[in-house]
Amino acid sequence: MLNKDTKIFIAGHRGMVGGAIKRNLAEKGYTNLLTRTSSELDLRNQADVEAFFVAEKPAVVIDAAARVGGILANNDYPYQFLMENMQIQNNLIDAALKNDTQKFIFLGSSCIYPKFAEQPLKEDYLLTDSLEPTNEWYAIAKITGVKACQAIRKQFGKDYVSLMPTNLYGTHDNFDLQTSHVLPAMIRKFHEAKENGNLPVTLWGSGTPMREFLFVDDLAEAVAFALDNILPDYLYNVGTGIDLTIKELAETIQQAVGHQGEIVWDSTKPDGTPRKLMDISKMHALGWKHKVELKEGIERTYAWFLENQENYKEVKL
């Protein structure tokens, strides 16, 4: 049984996801949260990770540490995306198993599912067809993490579980236009266009693809739910189950930001996959559901952006 002073190691606590998890657990009264920055403990280094586990013996590990990035970074650094992610998660999972960590929560992403899988994406679709080639390096690393935790459940009966979040956004997001995801990039573009006299905003593609977005604090709630409960299966999708077109997303952000100019769709740029929606019925059946709807989440993210414009995250590669 876990209690509020159970030692919980949050790997990647300075990231958008790890930071939200840390805030959530601290607010819930967890007092023994263990953290290390990558310069204090490089999770790619097996000997250092083992020594850390031997010394600290965390009862729970939440793995929110990863080499993350968009299509360009995945394309330019395939080896790092494959190898570093496997190193980070293998070192954590293996050290956890060897040091009697009771519970391990592994975070991946929806890119583990096949490129042409039916929508909404069910957990059962894992490994039924080919992956999206642009991020297969990252996806394959994440799939091996899911499988390692599944193998530990099967062989040792331990509570090692994987959560696959949909697209996330929220406070502490990356607003660097070279490397950011679509939602924070739009917030920044609409904001800067407004500041410059409501200039037109040009966005990529036709605006017709459909996407799902989850506020990062809701993912943190899902992690807290997985902490409080023993989930009966090895893999769970985490999302809202609601998607919208990129055009609707742009209009929602435009309104939240207060931009009054034109939106220009540059249809010479690629649209990407037409729809990507998670089936979240497994988490719903257990009792978890998101709380923050998109409009509120965007308003909260924009408020944070306004207060932190000097602190955009630099992406290190």
Ligand SMILES: NC(=O)c1ccc[n+]([C@@H]2O[C@H](COP(=O)([O-])OP(=O)(O)OC[C@H]3O[C@@H](n4cnc5c(N)ncnc54)[C@H](OP(=O)(O)O)[C@@H]3O)[C@@H](O)[C@H]2O)c1
């Ligand atoms: N963001 C999304 O939309 C999204 C969607 C679905 C799933 N996820 C998943 O959530 C997880 C975290 O994503 P994020 O968006 O929070 O990423 P992030 O903001 O880039 O944070 C990643 C964290 O990982 C740590 N890290 C990276 N390499 C490390 C190393 N070698 N040793 C130790 N720590 C290392 C970094 O620590 P330092 O800061 O100390 O360097 C950083 O804080 C990933 O598994 C990702 O797949 C994210």
